[in-house]
Amino acid sequence: MTALRQVRGWLAARRRFQFVATVVMVGALTAACGALLLLPKSVLPGLHASDAPVATDPELPAVRQIMTSYGKIVAETVATGSGHVGIVLGHPAHQSDIEVLAGELAASTDAVTGLWGTAWSQAPVVVVASSPAEFAALTNETGDLPTEVAAATVADPFRPGTQPSGQRVVFGSTSGHILGADGLRSVLRHELTHYATRAITADGSPLWMLEGAAEYTAHRGKNRPISEVAPTLTTRARTGDIPADLPADAMFGPAGGQAVLAYEQGWSACAFIADRFGDAKLVDLYHRIATGKKDRAASDTIFQQTLGLNYADFLGHWQTWIKTRTAAGA
Ligand SMILES: [Zn+2]
Structure with a gap:
């Protein structure tokens, strides 16, 4: 029993790491391109206020605009503590992943804040992509990407010393299937660390x-x-x-x-x-x-x-x- 659990744990960890490992390639690519993306303000679409959920991220309409072309959007807003609201967005086919991530979002935000402090939005935007194409659109990647990426965290280009904008964690379409619920939760916490530390992290650091x-x-x-x-x-x-x-x-x-x-x-x-x-x-x-x-x-x-x-x-x-x-x- 114990041995079996150990083997399962080992396999899960191994699978997760191999999967997560591809994420860094996205980071390297964006760094090489000299831009951690996305969405210049000038292309922000003017969506109706009623389209926006309660979450307050000003970039949210742009995210939803991208997602609209990939089908119906489902969104779950989550109170993450101290008056902040996070959101998990996706499409109906990924409802179970969305629920796992929404169920974990407050705890993950707390865990990250508990170690790294409150100097970040604490209102994460998390998206589950429905396909590699949507993943690429949401991360603004145009180069040759690995077909399977667990998740990536992106932000607009920003000057050190300012707060980053346009941040979001984007999960790949098969992440839930490959990682399982525990893996999704763990990768969320990993990515939210990048999210929370973006303002104090210079590109090219070890x-x-x-x-x-x-x-x-x-x-x-x-x-x-x-x-x-x-x-x-x-x-x-x-x-x-x-x-x-x-x-x-x-x-x-x-x-x-x-x-x-x-x-x-x-x-x-x-x-x-x-x-x-x-x-x-x-x-x-x-x-x-x-x-x-x-x-x-x-x-x-x-x-x-x-x-x-x-x-x-x-x-x-x-x-x-x-x-x-x-x-x-x-
Ligand atoms: Zn990472």
């Missing part, structure tokens, strides 16, 4: 920090064993294969087949920092690392000033943490 923090937030407080959260890392560590360094950005891309491991390593680095130094230090570190590309010297200074360890010592402690946590029976 992906281990960005993706690791999103994964850490998604799993935080759930007490899942490391063998479920990071099955590949665990299996390798048990054969003595411990990462020599934090995962480089290139590892997160789909090309090298290492994205699953990269996400797990990123998660483990953030989980280690939170475990050893506390969540507040992890958030501090994010603020300082997510300001753009970092060379080794810059990282060294930031680690020293934030955690009191130079980079090499940080790596040593992280490696020991992985060994200890993944040891059979731990």
